[in-house]
Amino acid sequence: MTANDRDLRDRFAALRRQEEAQAPGFTARPVSFREPLRPRSSAALRAAVACLLAIAAAGLWMRMASHRPQPEPGKPVASLMEWKPPTDFLLETPGRELLRTVPAIGAVQNGLIAPPQHRRNPQVRKPVLP
Amino acid sequence: MKALLKSLIVKPIAKAWEARRVMRQTDLKGELERMHTASFGWALLCCNHRREEAEEVLQTTYLKVLEEKAIFGGESSLRTWLFGVIRRTAAEQRRRRWLRLQIFDRWHAGLPVPSHAPDPEQMASMSENSLALLQALAVLSVRQREVLHLVFYQDLTIGEAAEVLNLNLGTARTHFERGKRQLRKMLDPSEVRP
Numbered sequence: 001m002t003a004n005d006r007d008l009r010d011r012f013a014a015l016r017r018q019e020e021a022q023a024p025g026f027t028a029r030p031v032s033f034r035e036p037l038r039p040r041s042s043a044a045l046r047a048a049v050a051c052l053l054a055i056a057a058a059g060l061w062m063r064m065a066s067h068r069p070q071p072e073p074g075k076p077v078a079s080l081m082e083w084k085p086p087t088d089f090l091l092e093t094p095g096r097e098l099l100r101t102v103p104a105i106g107a108v109q110n111g112l113i114a115p116p117q118h119r120r121n122p123q124v125r126k127p128v129l130p
Numbered sequence: 131m132k133a134l135l136k137s138l139i140v141k142p143i144a145k146a147w148e149a150r151r152v153m154r155q156t157d158l159k160g161e162l163e164r165m166h167t168a169s170f171g172w173a174l175l176c177c178n179h180r181r182e183e184a185e186e187v188l189q190t191t192y193l194k195v196l197e198e199k200a201i202f203g204g205e206s207s208l209r210t211w212l213f214g215v216i217r218r219t220a221a222e223q224r225r226r227r228w229l230r231l232q233i234f235d236r237w238h239a240g241l242p243v244p245s246h247a248p249d250p251e252q253m254a255s256m257s258e259n260s261l262a263l264l265q266a267l268a269v270l271s272v273r274q275r276e277v278l279h280l281v282f283y284q285d286l287t288i289g290e291a292a293e294v295l296n297l298n299l300g301t302a303r304t305h306f307e308r309g310k311r312q313l314r315k316m317l318d319p320s321e322v323r324p
Contacts (some may be wrong), residue, residue: 008313012282016171021173022255023170026163102289 161208162192168284171214175279176220180262187220194219206293210286213294219277266316274309275301 162169177183194200200210200215254296256264265287267275275297280291292302 005310008278008310008317011263011284011317012279014257015263016283018256018260019171019174022165022181023167026166074147 158195158202162195162212162319165209165212168209169212169216171283173216173220175275175283176217178268183220183223187223191216191219192222210290210293213280213284214296217294225308255303262317265314269316270309270312271305273297273305274312277305277306278313281306 148261169191173184173188173191174181177187189201193201194215195212202211205211225297267278267300270278277291280286280294281288286294288302288306289299290300291297291306295302297305
C-alpha cells in the first residue's frame with residue numbers, strides 16, 4: 001500500500017465513522033425484524049378456494065333459477081316435439097315448393113316450359129343441292 | 131399404523147427441522163446485527179447516499195434473508211454474500227421506481243420529480259473532507275465507486291470486492307486502479323504523479 005493509498009483509506013475511514021454515527025439502530029426498527037412469516041398451509045388455501053368456488057357456483061345457480069320462465073298453473077306443458085319457434089314463418093319463402101319437389105321433364109310448371117329433350121349428339125343434316 | 135408412523139417418525143423429524151431452522155435464523159439475525167452498520171454504509175452507496183432509500187433497501191434485504199428468500203450457500207463469506215444481496219435489492223428497487231415513474235408519468239406530470247441528489251440533511255452533517263470525497267466519488271463510474279468503497283471503506287480485498295460485484299478479479303483490479311487514480315486527481319491535484 002502506498003502513502004496515497006493510506007491517505008485514501010483515512011479519508012474513507014473518516015467517512016465511515018460519520019455514516020456509522022447516523023446509521024439507524026438495528027433493534028430500534030420493529031418493522032425491519034418482524035418474525036418470519038409461517039408458510040401458508042396449502043391445504044387451507046385449497047379449502048378457501050373450494051369454498052369460494054362453491055359460493056360462486058351456488059350464486060350463479062340461484063340467479064339462473066330465478067330467471068327461468070315458470071309454466072302457468074293449469075296450462076299443460078308443451079312437449080319438445082310439438083314446439084315450434086316463433087320465427088318459423090320466416091323460413092316459408094315464396095317458391096319454396098320448387099326446391100322441395102323434383103320437376104317433371106317437359107311439364108309446365110308455374111308458367112315455365114321445360115326445354116325439350118334433345119338427343120345427346122344431334123347431327124345436323126346438310127341440305128342437298130339440286 | 132399410519133398414525134403411529136406419523137407420530138414416531140414424521141413429527142419428530144419435522145420438529146427437529148423446525149428447531150434447526152429457528153436456530154439458524156437466530157444465528158443469522160445475530161450476524162446481520164453485527165454487520166448492520168457496515169451494511170448500512172454499503173446500502174447508502176448503492177442508493178447514491180439517499181438515506182431513506184438505503185434504509186428501505188436494507189430492510190428488504192433483511193426480510194429476504196430471514197424469510198429465506200435469499201439463502202446463503204456458503205460459497206463465499208457471509209459478508210460478501212450479504213453485500214451482493216444488498217446490491218441486487220437496491221438495483222431491483224431502482225428499476226421498480228423507474229417503472230412506476232414511467233407508468234404513472236401522466237399523474238406525476240404535475241408533481242415535482244423525485245430528486246436523485248444525495249440527502250441534503252445527511253450532507254449537512256458531514257465534514258468538509260468527507261463531502262469532498264463524496265463529490266469526487268460521484269464523478270467516478272459506478273463500478274469504480276463500488277470497488278473503491280468495498281476496498282477502502284469496508285476493508286475487503288479486491289478479490290472479495292470482485293465477488294460482491296460479480297466481476298473477474300482482473301476487471302475489479304482495473305476498476306480499482308483507474309478509480310484510485312481519478313480520485314487522487316480530484317481530491318488533491320497537486321499530488322498527482324504520472
